[in-house]
Amino acid sequence: MFRMLRRAVVVLLLALPVPALAQTPLERGRTLVEGIAACGNCHTPKGPQGDLPGMAFAGGLVIDEPNAFRAVTSNITPDPETGIGRWTDAQIIRAIREGVRPDGRVLGPPMPFALYRDISDRDATAIVAYLRSLRPVRNVVEASRYPMPLPPAYGPPLGTVAGPADTPIARGAYLGGPLGHCIECHSPMGTGGQRDFTRAGTGGPPLNGPMGAIVPPAINGPALRGWTDAQIERAIRQGVSSDGRRLAPPMAFPHYARIGGTEMRDLIAYLRSLP
Incomplete structure (x- = not known):
């Protein structure tokens, strides 16, 4: 009886989700x-x-x-x-x-x-x-x-x-702001040569690169309204737009391909929340 009970407990523990190791x-x-x-x-x-x-x-x-x-x-x-x-x-x-x-x-x-x-x-x-x-x-x-x-x-x-508050949008804001600095390129310039983060994600000024001048597009909620989450993820990870166009550097697609699944969901939630 004791062995059967112990075996049942072991099976139950194995069935429980194991938290990721820190x-x-x-x-x-x-x-x-x-x-x-x-x-x-x-x-x-x-x-x-x-x-x-x-x-x-x-x-x-x-x-x-x-x-x-x-x-x-x-x-x-x-x-x-x-x-x-x-x-x-x-x-x-x-x-x-x-x-x-x-x-x-x-x-x-x-x-x-x-x-x-x-x-x-x-x-x-x-x-x-x-x-x-x-x-x-x-x-x-x-x-x-x-x-x-x-x-x-x-x-x-x-x-x-x-660190950020433990909510999807707060975690996503931390990823798209301090860590990934997405809103650095994708936000307009304000007075004094500084980024205007009150309009974060509404598109940035041209960037000079090996492929010529690249204009960072808007990545806020209204701009992404016609995109599925899967399309946004593909654009970030693979550099492919919703219409199949190839996106250009300096977006660091090989790096962004390594972003974890939960982090990607948080980042997308944050981008959709931008007014």
């Missing part, structure tokens, strides 16, 4: 950097065939906005001479979220510091853990040039930054 900081960092955050989309130099072999996250990609700036992405591998190998964790996090280097110099666009300021402590720590695990690559990159003056700071020094 990710370590390194695992969480890999999920973010190689997925929704798509850091390599800018920080890995490109050639005609895509990413240059052996140069992952080594910097050197030129982002040229005529009459605005000529940004050259930084080497964010742990190389001690040309990368961030000698930076402390706190210094790396400050550079990501506040745009300030260890020597006090202010970093410039197109890093979306207004959004990155809201990356949670947990995720900022995880991103650093993954960056430290990368293969160091020695790669000296030229300095960026900013004809316009950079701000003295992008906001007051940060304290503790919590």
